[in-house]
Amino acid sequence: MEQEIYEKSFDLATQTMLQKAREEGIETAWDRYEKQLPQCSFGQLGVCCRNCNMGPCRIDPFGEGADRGICGATADIIVARNLLRTIAAGAAAHSDHARDAVLTFKKMSEGEAGSYSIKDEAKLLSLASEYGISSEGKSLEEIAVKLADTLLLEFGKQDGHLLCTKRAPESRLKLWVELGIEPRGIDREIVECMHRTHMGVDNDAVHILLQGLRTGLSDGWGGSMIATDIQDILFGTPQPRRSTVNLGVLSRDKVNIIVHGHEPILSEMIVEAAEDPELLKLAKEMGATGINVAGICCTGNEALMRHGTPIAGTFLQQELAVITGAVEAIVVDVQCVMPSLGDLTGCYHTKFISTSPKADFPNTVRIEFHEDRAYETAKEIVKAAVENFPNRVLEKVTIPEEKQECMVGFSAEAILGALGGSPDPLIDAIKSGAIRGIGAVVGCNNVKVTHNYGHVNLVKELIKNNVLVVTTGCNAIACAEAGLLLPEASELAGEGLKAVCKALGIPPVLHMGSCVDISRILVLSSVLANRLGVDISDLPAAGAAPEWMSEKAVSIGAYVVSSGVFTVLGTIPAVLGSQAVTSLLTEGLNGVVGASFAVEPDPFRAADLMLEHIDGKRKALGLTLES
Amino acid sequence: MKDLIIRPERCLGCRSCEVACAVAHSESKNLFSAIGELPVPKKRIFLKYIPGLGFSQPITCRHCEDAPCASVCPTKALHLDENESIVIYNPDHCVDCWTCSTVCPRFVSLYHLILFMGCWTSSMTQNRGVISRQAQAGIKCDLCEGKILPACVEACPTHALTFSEVEELK
Secondary structure: OOOOOHHOOOOHHHHHHHHHHHHOOOOOOHHHHHHHHHOHHHHOOOOOOOOOOOEEOOOOOOOOOOOEEOOOEEEHHHHHHHHHHHHHHHHHHHHHHHHHHHHHHHHHHHHOOOOOOOOHHHHHHHHHHHHHOOOOOOHHHHHHHHHHHHHHHHOOOOOOOOOOOHEEEEEEEHHHHHHHHOOOOHHHHHHHHHHHOOOOOOOOHHHHHHHHHHHHHHHHHHHHHHHHHHHHHHOOOOOEEEEEEHHHHHHHHEEEEEEOOOOOOEEEEEHHHHHOHHHHHHHHHHOOOOEEEEEEEHHHHHHHHHOOEEEEHHHHHHHHHHOOOOOOOEOOOOOOOOOOOOHHHHOOOOEEEEEEOOOOOOOOOOOOOOOOHHHHHHHHHHHHHHHHHHHHHHHHHHOOOOOEEEEEEOOOHHHHHHOOOOOHHHHHHHHHOOOOOEEEOOOOOOOOEEEEHHHHHHHHHHOOOOOEEEEHHHHHHHEEEEEEEEOHHHOOOOHHHHHHHHHHOOOOOEEEEEEOHHHHHHHHHHHHHHHHHHHHHHOEEOOOEEEOOOOOHHHHHHHHHOOOOOEEEEEOOOOOEEEEEHHHHHHHHHHOOOOOEOOOHHHHHHHHHHHHHHHHHHHOOOOOOOO | OEEEEEEEHOOOOHHHHHHHHHHOOOOOOOHHOOOOOOOOOOOOOOEEEEOOOOOOEOOOOOOOOOOOHHHHHHOOOOOOOOOOOOOOEOHHOOOOHHHHHHHOOOOHHHHHHHHHHHOOOHHHOHHHHHHHHHHHOOOOOOOOOOOOOOHHHHOOOOEEEEHHHHHHHH
16 A cells, blocks of 8 residues: 655655656655565564574564574574674774775875865864874874874774773773773674674673674774764864755756765765866856755765755655756765665666765766875766766756755864853753753664654654754754754744753754764763763763664664663664563663663654653752753 | 465465464554563464475465365365364374365465476375364464455565455466
8 A cells, every 4th residue: 555645754845756756657765665565574573593504594473483593592692693783784884984084084194195185183183182192293194194093903903992982981981891891993893793693602692782782882982983083184073054955955057966875085075076167167068057066865964064065865865866857966985875776867867976996886887986086086977967967858857946944063062162162051051951951863764754754853842842952864954954953943942942042043953963973972972971070871861763774873872872871763673572682772771881772653752751861860960850 | 255365386484474464363463562462462374384395385274164175075084163163183084185175275276286396296295284284273264354455465575375366266
C-alpha cells in the first residue's frame, strides 16, 4: 500500500518533488522502502549471525525453534556481536575521514598540497601546545608537520591511550580508566572489534559491549575530534553567518553544482573554483548567469558553516535535488551517498561525479581527487558541470519555491565568543532556570520516519520548554528548513530561552556543524561541566537522534552515552532480540557510565523523556525547576 | 475460494513466514512487543527442510472441514478428530504413499515438483515429516481473518507463499 506524499515527508519542497517524481515515474528511496516491506524480523531483532560459514544462523524469537547458533551463541551473544560490528563500522567511517584530513594537513605543511593553507593559526598553536609540541623558534609549517605526525600516531598507536580524552572532565576520564574503556589507538579499537566478533573469540555480551563503548570513545574523543580540529585549522573555525537552505536554493539561471557526502577537503576547492573568473566566463558563454554551489549532507554542512554556501537538502533530499532537473553535476565524496543516484542521473542531464579513491558508484563520471592537485581537479569538475548547462531540459525543470534563511556557524569557540569569552553567562542562565537545560539533537533521515517530522517536532518541543538546542548533521539541516536556525525563531521558545536568545542575538537552535562536529558538543559539555565542577553526566542535558539510520549514528550513540549523556533514539536499533543487551543499554548502563539509551519514535514523547531527565539532573544539582 | 498456496521452488528458508505468523497471532500484533508476550505467541506455519529435495519449504495446515487428505488416506493415518475440527495424524499407520499430497491444494504444487525433479524415491521417506508437521501443529491456520493478505504471504520476500484462487493454480 503506497504511502501518501504527506506521510513521506513533512517538508513542502520535498513533497513537491515527490509529486514530480511520481508524475515522471521516477523511483525514490520511499518507493524502494515500500518494496522492502515487511522487513526481515530476524534482522530487525539483531538475531541473525553471518560471522562464520557454518551459518547463517538465527534465533527463533518465540522460543519454539533454535535458541542458539551452531557454535552455541545465544541471542545475547549474537546481538552484542552484531552491535559491536556496527559500532566498529561507524567509528571507522568517522576516523578514516579524520585520517584523510590529517594526511592532507601534513602534505600541506610539507608543501606538497599547494591549494591548501593554514587558515586558523591560533587553533594550530593551541592544539600544538595541547599535544605538548613546543612552538619556540619553529615556523608554522614546522609546527604543523610535528602536529600532523603526533595526530597520525593516534591512529596507529600501539602503547598508551588517546590524548584528546584529556579534554573530558577528570572524573569522567577516571571512570573510563576504572572501567577499562579508556580508548587506545583509534585503528586498534576498530581492529579489535573485528577480532572479537570473529567466530569463537569474545562471547560475553557485557564484555563485548564494553569494547563497543571504548570503540565509540575512540571515535568521539579521537577520530571525530581530530577531524574537527584539523579541518578548522585548514579551512577556518566556523563563526556565525547567514545562509539559505532547501531545494529552492537551486538556481534557474545559474549552473547548479551539488557537493554531497562528508568531507570538506574537495568541496572547499569547489567553492573556490566556482568563483574562478575563467570558469565564470565559461558559464556566461554557456548561457548561464553564474555558478551556484549547494550542499547536501555533511559536505554541505562543512561548506555552510565556513562559507555560508547554501544547502539544498538533507540525506533524503539527495535524489530530489536531481529530480528538480536543474542540477548540472552532483559531486560526491564518501558516506551516505545513495548508489541509486547512478540510474537516477541517467534520467536527467545531471552528471554524477564520484571523486574519492575509496568510493565508486554505478554510472558515474569518475574524476579522482588527490590533494597534490586539488584546485586543478576542482576546476576540472566545475568545468564539466558548466559545460553541461546547455544540456538542461527546460521542460523537465521544476525548482520548489521553498528556501529558508538560517544562521549557522556555532563552533564551540563561536558560542563561547557570543557569550563574551566565558561559559559563565550560559551557566548563570541554566542556574536561574531561564535555560532549563541543553538538548543535543543530531542524526540522519530514515524512511521509517516521516522525513523531518521527528527532527523538527522534537526540537520545537524542546525550545518551547526552554531547552537550548545544539545540533549537527541532518538534524541541523532539517531545523534550518523549518526556520528554527534564526534568531527570530526564539518567538517559538519559552520565555526564559527567548530572553537569552534576544539578549545575545542568537537562534534557540545552534548549528554546530557536520556529524564529526558532534565532538564540538563534547568539548562544550566538558567546558560547562568543568566550570560547574561536576561530571558531564551531572549536567541538565540530554541527547537525541530522532531519525537515525547509519552505522556512524550507532558509534555516536556509544560515545555520547559513555560520555554521560542520556540519549533518546527515534528508530529502533537491531538489539531487541536480546533482553540482556536491551536492558543493559536502556537501564544497566546508568550504573556504569551514568547515562543510558531510550527508544521513542514519537518526537513529543521523546521530548518529554528528555525534559524529565533534565529536570532530574537539575534537582540533583539543587537547581530550581521554575524560573 | 482463495487459499494459501505454497510454491516450494521459491522458498529460500528465511523463516520470515513463521515469525510473521506468530506476530499476527499475538496480542499486540507488533514484533518488538510480541517477543515479550505471555503466553508466547504461536505460529501456525513451519519451515521444514526436506533432505530429499535439498531445500526447505513452509508447511501449514488449515484443518479443512472436509479434509480431503483424511478422506483419501488409505490407512486412516490422517483422520479428523471426534469433533471433526482438527486433522489428526498417526505416524504408525502412515505408509508414505503421498496420496494426501495430491489432493491437498496447498501441497499439490510440492507434489508436482517432486514428480518433476524425479526425486520421488528419496522423497518418499520424507512424507512422514511433512504431513506430521502440519497436522501436529494442532492450531488452525485461520488465513489471518480480517487481514487482506495472510501475514505469512505478506512477509514472504520471494512470493513462495501466495494467496490465490485454488482453481487458478490447477
